[in-house]
Amino acid sequence: KASRSSFLEGYDIPVKYITNWNDPRTWRSTAKTIADLDPDKVIIQWYNPTQGIPLNTIAKYLRKHTHAEILFDLHFVAAKEQSSLDARLTRMALQHGHSFIVHAYRTADELKALMPEKPFELTLDGRSEARSLVLGPRSTAGTDKRPRTRDPRPKTIIKLYHPIYSLFKPDPAFDKEAWKAQHNLRKHVFLFFGFIRKYKGLHFCIEAFAELAKQRDDVSLMIVGERFWRTVDQSKLSTKVKNAVFGTMKKLFLKKADDERNYDPLALVDTLGICDRTLVVDRFIPNEEVPPYFQAADAIVLFYETATPSGVESLSYNFKLPAVATRVGHFPETITDGFNGYLAEQKNIADMVRVMKTSIEQPIPRENVVEATKEMSWANYAKAIMRG
Numbered sequence: 001k002a003s004r005s006s007f008l009e010g011y012d013i014p015v016k017y018i019t020n021w022n023d024p025r026t027w028r029s030t031a032k033t034i035a036d037l038d039p040d041k042v043i044i045q046w047y048n049p050t051q052g053i054p055l056n057t058i059a060k061y062l063r064k065h066t067h068a069e070i071l072f073d074l075h076f077v078a079a080k081e082q083s084s085l086d087a088r089l090t091r092m093a094l095q096h097g098h099s100f101i102v103h104a105y106r107t108a109d110e111l112k113a114l115m116p117e118k119p120f121e122l123t124l125d126g127r128s129e130a131r132s133l134v135l136g137p138r139s140t141a142g143t144d145k146r147p148r149t150r151d152p153r154p155k156t157i158i159k160l161y162h163p164i165y166s167l168f169k170p171d172p173a174f175d176k177e178a179w180k181a182q183h184n185l186r187k188h189v190f191l192f193f194g195f196i197r198k199y200k201g202l203h204f205c206i207e208a209f210a211e212l213a214k215q216r217d218d219v220s221l222m223i224v225g226e227r228f229w230r231t232v233d234q235s236k237l238s239t240k241v242k243n244a245v246f247g248t249m250k251k252l253f254l255k256k257a258d259d260e261r262n263y264d265p266l267a268l269v270d271t272l273g274i275c276d277r278t279l280v281v282d283r284f285i286p287n288e289e290v291p292p293y294f295q296a297a298d299a300i301v302l303f304y305e306t307a308t309p310s311g312v313e314s315l316s317y318n319f320k321l322p323a324v325a326t327r328v329g330h331f332p333e334t335i336t337d338g339f340n341g342y343l344a345e346q347k348n349i350a351d352m353v354r355v356m357k358t359s360i361e362q363p364i365p366r367e368n369v370v371e372a373t374k375e376m377s378w379a380n381y382a383k384a385i386m387r388g
Contacts, residue, residue: 019054027054031061039068043101043385047075052089059096069131071158071385073101076308077110090114099131099156101385103309104330108157119154126387128156158385161334162309163378164318168287174295180220183279183296187218188360190324191297194312196227196265196282201303201326203265208303208352210272215357221274221301223266224281224293294319299359303344303352307331317373322364324355340364340372 018033020026034042042062044055059070072094078087091114094100102108112120121128180189192205202223209221269278285293294300300316300323307329316323323341325331335341341364342355 019058021051021054024054024057027057028061031058031065034058034062035065039066041069041071041385042066043071043073044097045075046072046090046094049086049089052091052093055093056096059093063096069098070096071099071101072097074107074111075103077107077114087114097155099128099158101158101160103160103162104333105159106329107308108159111157115155120157121154122157122159124159126158126384128158131156131387160381160384161376162311162314163381164373164376165311165315166318166378168290168294168315168318170295170319171291174292176296179292179296184276185220185222185279185296186277188216189220189222189297190299190301190356191222191224191293191316191321192301193222193285193293193315194225196223196225196263198263199305199307201305203268204303204305204326204347204349204352205301206265206268206272206274206278208349208356209277209301210268210274211349211353212356213274213277215353216360219356219360220277220279222279222281222293222297223269224279224285226284227264227266227282290315291319294321297321298363299324299341299356301356302326302331304328304331305346309334314376317369317376320366320369322359322366322369324352324359326352334372336372338362338364340369 016033018026019030042059044059046055062068062070074094077090077094094111095115100108100111102111108120108122112118180186190205190209192200192202194200196202206221206223209219212219266280266282269275269280281293294316298321300312300321302310302313302323302325304310304326305328307326309330313323313325313331313334323331323335325335325341325343326346327343328346331343335343337343342358344351344355
């Protein structure tokens with residue numbers, strides 16, 4: 001099921017689809033197309049080590065044939081299921097970056113560890129002497145394709161944040177109590193939202209909620225999201241080839257315990273006897289169906305095992321939704337315990353139950369969530385990137 005609407009509707013933003021990660025011929029054509037634009041900056045989203053080879057080709061070409069500042073927007077550096085192969089593929093591509101956008105100090109530390117021989121300069125607002133140092137004349141016509149270089153030492157780390165998804169708008173006419181009654185939800189509702197991956201700790205969420213449900217009869221849990229490995233079409237030839245190639249490589253580089261393909265936390269809902277307290281929506285949620293789940297909830301549950309800046313967390317802030325989360329990754333940077341959410345110790349079910357109870361007994365004022373995130377706009381994010 002796909003979204004019926006696109007967030008690009010109504011905007012004059014031309015989009016040209018060129019890159020196919022499985023077709024090396026498109027990598028060079030992508031780089032040439034970008035170079036022909038004679039850009040000042042090229043921003044590359046980094047979120048998967050398997051893209052290391054194609055992005056290495058693209059970024060290397062742009063370093064050689066343009067004056068542009070190459071920025072990698074890092075969703076992470078060390079993958080959740082990090083292997084030595086992942087690290088090699090990551091370094092292969094990221095070595096061509098002039099600057100790096102990170103959303104957590106931990107990501108900055110991982111980047112430094114990946115390239116220990118490189119000096120880095122960290123900035124919180126995008127201003128950096130290294131970014132402003134451009135060597136060679138700037139082409140005004142866009143036709144001079146002579147190689148230009150930027151001083152590669154030091155590299156710049158721009159520490160920002162995961163911007164709020166303001167495109168998801170709460171429905172002002174939403175009847176929370178009627179919707180809850182329609183879905184058999186009780187007074188206090190906790191929400192787990194997004195892809196079901198092991199590192200997101202849904203098994204902890206379910207176990208903690210089951211304990212909470214023994215103590216209170218006025219709580220419900222919504223689990224809304226698709227199991228990650230179901231999104232891959234296993235019947236496609238390209239998928240079979242990639243599974244064969246990367247499966248062999250992963251056996252060499254990745255510990256067997258890290259393979260989560262058989263991860264099935266939803267079975268715990270029945271095992272722990274909380275079916276009558278739990279709403280499970282195990283499918284992709286189109287954009288237009290997202291708001292009701294957040295508007296019906298009282299807290300977002302983020303009991304992650306490991307955490308990089310979370311799109312689900314940022315999405316919840318747009319609905320002024322407090323969080324209960326584990327004290328891992330960047331969460332202590334964005335969640336002030338007792339102000340805009342509550343933090344539990346990782347892998348500690350009893351402590352997770354404690355913060356869930358506290359969120360009911362001492363609810364977080366919604367205006368606190370607004371205050372904590374007021375600077376996390378896309379406009380401020382863009383300004384920081386364009387500086388330098």
